[in-house]
Amino acid sequence: MEAQVNSVSRAAVYQLHLVRRLRPYLPADCLARVVHALVISRLDYCNALYVGLPLKVTRKLQLIQNAAARLVTGGSRRDHITPVLKDLHWLPVRFRAQFKVLVLTFKALNGLGPVYLKERLHPHRSARTLRSSAEGLLAVPSLREAKLQGTRQRAFSVVAPALWNALPSDVKAINNYLTFRRHLKAALFREAFNL
The missing domain is CATH 1.20.1050 (Glutathione S-transferase Yfyf (Class Pi); Chain A, domain 2)
Structure with a gap:
């Protein structure tokens, strides 16, 4: 890169x-x-x-x-x-990149994005019922499941669930695209500038 x-x-x-x-x-x-x-x-x-x-x-x-x-x-x-x-x-460059990945994740989860991205995202399944079950978490694949050795830490199937799971639950619960973008930018802005 x-x-x-x-x-x-x-x-x-x-x-x-x-x-x-x-x-x-x-x-x-x-x-x-x-x-x-x-x-x-x-x-x-x-x-x-x-x-x-x-x-x-x-x-x-x-x-x-x-x-x-x-x-x-x-x-x-x-x-x-x-x-x-x-x-x-x-937003600083690093957070702008995260914003783009999270917007693509939202689109994939809500049927607005390409099917091949949606196929890479899977809901988190726990062996028992936990409070976090209702938070809309995504499963982060293990390093063995991520295919490309050199870039698996940066693969969409690994990065998107990790970033999505780190979002506040009220932002993840939003269903409207424009509202999600606005709240996502506000959340990343707070994180970037420690507000």
């Missing part, structure tokens, strides 16, 4: 450089739209694949998102980035 991340980084940095030249000519709201369309969209493309990657690999993407946030707000490189991301209501 390092080659993929390097390719995305190069393209995003190039677009960020071009947008930086336009900054004096664009009002703030237009600048934010252009940055989102040209830079952030590149970071979000196929970002579900970034879940579980080492931080040294995703750090490049996070630095680009930080630069984009500073460009939109007019901050300097010395300003701390956490308040800037919080004000823009942008």
Whole structure:
């Protein structure tokens, strides 16, 4: 995945450089739209694949998102980035990837997504009745059940149930897609910024 991340980084940095030249000519709201369309969209493309990657690999993407946030707000490189991301209501790259996986999981569980993803998700079955039985937990396959040796820790069938089970039960209980997205982003936002 390092080659993929390097390719995305190069393209995003190039677009960020071009947008930086336009900054004096664009009002703030237009600048934010252009940055989102040209830079952030590149970071979000196929970002579900970034879940579980080492931080040294995703750090490049996070630095680009930080630069984009500073460009939109007019901050300097010395300003701390956490308040800037919080004000823009942008999730850090790692949480954006988790958001994408959890949205795909919701779609698969509710019949809105592809069938091949739904086939990878199975409800958790316990040998006896527990209080957690009603929480909508998913079974996390063992390492033996996950097929690909090199990427099994990052496979959808392993990552999606683990992330889904870590969600608050009130978020998992939501049936409406748009409501789920809103509550999911709020939950990840609280986790990312320790609110």
